Amino acid sequence: MTYSTEDMARRAAREIPAGAIVNLGIGLPTQVADYLPEGHAWLHSENGLLGMGPFPFEGEEDPNLINAGKQTVTVLPGGSTFDSAWSFAMIRGGHVDLAILGAMQVSAGGDLANWAVPGGKVMGIGGAMDLASGCRRVIAMMQHTTKKGEHKLVARCDYPLTATRVVSLVITELGTFEPTGHAFRVIDLAPRVTREHAEGATGAPLI
Amino acid sequence: MMGKHANKVVGSIAEALAPLRDGMTIMVGGFGLSGNPEALIRGVVERGVKELTLVSNNAGNLGKGLATWLKAGIIRKVICSYIGGNEDLHTRMASGDVQVEITPQGSLAERMRAAGAGIPAFFTPTGVGTVVEEGKEVREIDGRRYLLERALHGDVALVRAAKADRFGNLRFWRTARNFNPVMASAARLTLVECDQLVDNGAIGPDDVHLPGIFVHRIVHVPEHENAFEYRTVRKR
Numbered sequence: 001m002t003y004s005t006e007d008m009a010r011r012a013a014r015e016i017p018a019g020a021i022v023n024l025g026i027g028l029p030t031q032v033a034d035y036l037p038e039g040h041a042w043l044h045s046e047n048g049l050l051g052m053g054p055f056p057f058e059g060e061e062d063p064n065l066i067n068a069g070k071q072t073v074t075v076l077p078g079g080s081t082f083d084s085a086w087s088f089a090m091i092r093g094g095h096v097d098l099a100i101l102g103a104m105q106v107s108a109g110g111d112l113a114n115w116a117v118p119g120g121k122v123m124g125i126g127g128a129m130d131l132a133s134g135c136r137r138v139i140a141m142m143q144h145t146t147k148k149g150e151h152k153l154v155a156r157c158d159y160p161l162t163a164t165r166v167v168s169l170v171i172t173e174l175g176t177f178e179p180t181g182h183a184f185r186v187i188d189l190a191p192r193v194t195r196e197h198a199e200g201a202t203g204a205p206l207i
Numbered sequence: 208m209m210g211k212h213a214n215k216v217v218g219s220i221a222e223a224l225a226p227l228r229d230g231m232t233i234m235v236g237g238f239g240l241s242g243n244p245e246a247l248i249r250g251v252v253e254r255g256v257k258e259l260t261l262v263s264n265n266a267g268n269l270g271k272g273l274a275t276w277l278k279a280g281i282i283r284k285v286i287c288s289y290i291g292g293n294e295d296l297h298t299r300m301a302s303g304d305v306q307v308e309i310t311p312q313g314s315l316a317e318r319m320r321a322a323g324a325g326i327p328a329f330f331t332p333t334g335v336g337t338v339v340e341e342g343k344e345v346r347e348i349d350g351r352r353y354l355l356e357r358a359l360h361g362d363v364a365l366v367r368a369a370k371a372d373r374f375g376n377l378r379f380w381r382t383a384r385n386f387n388p389v390m391a392s393a394a395r396l397t398l399v400e401c402d403q404l405v406d407n408g409a410i411g412p413d414d415v416h417l418p419g420i421f422v423h424r425i426v427h428v429p430e431h432e433n434a435f436e437y438r439t440v441r442k443r
Contacts, residue, residue: 046312048382056438061431064383070239070268070436081381083388084238084264085320088313109380111336118427122296122309126288130313130333164336164421 002173003190010035012100012141012171015016018180020170021050023091025101025114026069028141033098042078044096046127048087051079058153068127091134092125103142103170105157107127108204110167110179112140113159132163144172144201151203153177153184174198183207215375217402220250222345223424227256231297232284234262234319234361234390235273238369239436243272244367244400246428251365252279261285262319264312264386268277268293271434273396277305286359297300310341316389318359324391324419328357364394366422368406371401372408375422376415391421398424402431 003011005028008084013035016022016046023044028066033043033054043052044069052067061072075081090096098145105113108131115128145152153170170177175189189198199206217223224247227233227316233251251259252275259282266285267274274295274298282299284306292364299305310318311333321329329394330353346353366387369380377399379387391397404427 045382049387055439055441057443061435061438061440062381063435065381066238066241066436068238070241071439072435072437073439075381081379081384084312084316084380084386085389088316092313092317092331114397122300122307124287124309124310125339126289126291127312129311129337129339133332133335134313135404149263160339 001192003175003188004173005031007190008141008171008173008182009175012139015169016098021095023096023099023135025098025099025125025128025131026101027040028101029102030069036062039150044090044150046087046091046131047077048082048084049073049079050082050090055078057137086128087126088134091130091197094134095134097134098139099131101131101143103140103152104165105152105154105159106167106170106179107154107157108179108183109181110158110165112138112162112167113157116160117121118159128162132137138166139169139171139179140167141171151201154203169201174201177206180207210418211377211423212374215423216373216427218355220426220428221385223247223426225392226248227251229256230258230332231256232260232360233263233409234364234394234398235385236364236366236385236390237263237265237272238385239265240272240377240434241269241436242367242385242387244365244433247273247365247398247400248272252276252281257259257281258283260286262286262359262390264288264315265291266293266296268436270295270435275344282302284308286310288314288315299441302421314356315359316405317352319386319389319393322358323389326358327341328355331356336398348380359393360365361394364390366391366397366399368399368401370403370405370410371399371411371425372405373425374394374407375399376410377401377417377419377422378410378414381414384414388417388421391417396424397422398426399430400426402429432441
């Protein structure tokens, strides 16, 4: 039995220390917020918001209060808004403790590829490169393989890179893995996922 | 003779946009459709200038905002960080009508901040070891590799503010602030569209988000569409 996306979000939430400043990437990582106790951490959104709260109640949404995915959000007491240069000074300057980001490929050396598929439509970089190279810790949250069964945890990324040697932990539906250089260390496996199953689904050695 | 900072408030969008010329580099504030100077954006299409270089994080979306410039065929080049689902930009890029330079979002902001602050270039860790590094100087400083990004200057910045006084001191609302202040500082001519216009003194000096030194013309536009891109809500 593999982890559901809710399980993965719950697992990722356990990596967030109390009082941390955290940036949650667009997509899967956004769900991590649902598993954080109220007031546990400060969420940063790179479009210029610190202290981001949940989606607004119906009728209270403001088109000029959004997250980086351009969804309407709220701001918590103690929160602040600021311009893009300040926002990325926070990121690049190492003031954001943790980024949890989606990924297309992660290498055993911790390289991250999450902005472009070779031959695919160019979607752009957005804040991905700044977050990956600037935040003090980077966790990747992703499906373990592609829909076609191709490896996404690999020895070497062949997708365009976002940053090199930055990922410290990978959370997938099969478990939690730590890039160590030439291999992924198994931190935990989902219930009834065998080591053989995880090995077959990974493009680099497991230790 | 009048100084650059006399009589900034103008009566119409057309008057504000009169200095625009073909081929200019125009910076436009906003993150997607949030914080857009909507009337100035519409006015540029009506003004009839073309061959523009547009600096914007997204160049519009959902056919709205700056996507109308793409549809009108007045853009030659876009400098942005993200395209995403902006089909108008995908179409113009694929056909070769519009050249697109994609810059990491933080480097885009900092390149304009640097331009406004008189810094010609800066070293950043963002993009090292990626395609962004191609053609750029790389230097190792204290054991870490950085690449050199150059300042990004504009001819004109179009800015949206929640409140302006007559000198051009500005206040912004929530996340509508985004790129607006750095663009105002990076352009030679900054045109502001404000929801609310107040007399000097009505914004306390400690409450100013962007000092009026970066602002040259102000148009009062009380009504805005403020389009939603993704309206996400929870039940009570």
